Amino acid sequence: MTELPLGFEMSQLVIPLDRILPSRKTPEGLLNSRKFKQIQSSIAEVGLIEPLTIGKANKATGHHILLDGHIRLMVLRQFEYDDAPCLIATDDESYTYNNRINRLSTVHEHYMIRRAVEHGVSRERLAIALNMDISFVDKKLNLLDGLCAEVVELLKDQEFSAYVSPVLRKMKPIRQLECVELMVSANNLTVPYAQALLMATPDNLLVEPSKAKRINGVTPEQISKMEREMTNLHGQYKLVEQTYGEVILNLVLAKGYLSKLLDNPQVSRYLRLHQPDVLAEIENIIQTVSLDK
Incomplete structure (x- = not known):
């Protein structure tokens, strides 16, 4: 069986910021956007959690092209960082990383938050950094608890509400997988759709049948x-x-x-x-x- 090549080198490298070149212009109004301020607050509170993604060094100049993390790079320079941890993409430079991955997936965000907590960052500091209530930080921290590995694999590149997970946890793994397959194929990863699928789940595929289906107005x-x-x-x-x-x-x-x-x-x-x-x-x-x- 042929092994697929990895998209990135396995280890992180610390690269000086003056050797990292942006691959696109800064959009107008970015500095006043909520996303910029959230990342700015996050780095100020807990430092850089997610490494930058860069291309291989140019043999002549030693510079790297930034593939993902333009806002993070701007904030690091604003805070006068000298260098940053980076992942080096092994793909050809013509591969446009940002065209393939435009947003942080919900599962990826969960891993970032969990990694920050494991490194000693308190939930309170994370709540401030991410500009969200501490209870929502807990939901994102526990996002994958009770979900089977196959479901996590299906959801890894998706964006969905953290409130979807508690609904899925009420189902047994085989039913979780069925429902998530339907949700992904329908491009509908919303809480109401998850609740509708829960309501249509047979009792033998529920973790606690007596508690899962108590919804007023449904016979x-x-x-x-x-x-x-x-x-x-x-x-x-x-x-x-x-x-x-x-x-x-x-x-x-x-x-x-x-x-x-x-x-x-x-x-x-x-x-x-x-x-x-x-x-x-x-x-x-x-x-x-x-x-x-």
Whole structure:
């Protein structure tokens, strides 16, 4: 089995800030943004938790191109830091890191907070640094408690409310995985959707069946119906998941054939004169089908 190359070198390096060059301009109004002030407060209170991501050093100048962490670099220079811990990307310099990872995922944020606590930073200082209530810091700190490893893997690159986790904890691991698969596929990682999935969960897949489904205005019959419909939905989702790649490939091949067909002037002219509706549908297929769908 071929091993995939790592995107970063395994160890961190401390690099002087004067050897790190930004890869993009600073957006207007950034210094007054909430995000800038939050990072500024965080570094002032607890220092830099998340290392910068940089490219390999230029052989001629020794400079590194900054791939991720522009705001952190600005704040470090503002506070007159001399250097910073960095991760060096092993990808080619043409790879645009910021186009692939634009925001900090919720799971990644959890790891940062946990690492800060393990390094001796108090929850109170973190609350000040992150500009949030201490109870919310606790929720982020305990985000993954009670979640199975497969669920954590699915959520690692997602952004979602910390209040989703307590809902998932009420389910057994196999049901957690089913629900998160549905949430991710629907691009709906909200608390109401998680609660709806909880309501549709059979008692045998709940950690504490007697406590999980106490919602006013919902009858036992409605709950039973939701369970049946959710079971059916999950079955349909699995079926689609198994056939999705093959279906898309067939559509792309069909698109190629239809494109060549319309490149024939005689065929195109005949359809335009005698089958305009068919022509419109073919053109619509050509315009919409792609491997990115």
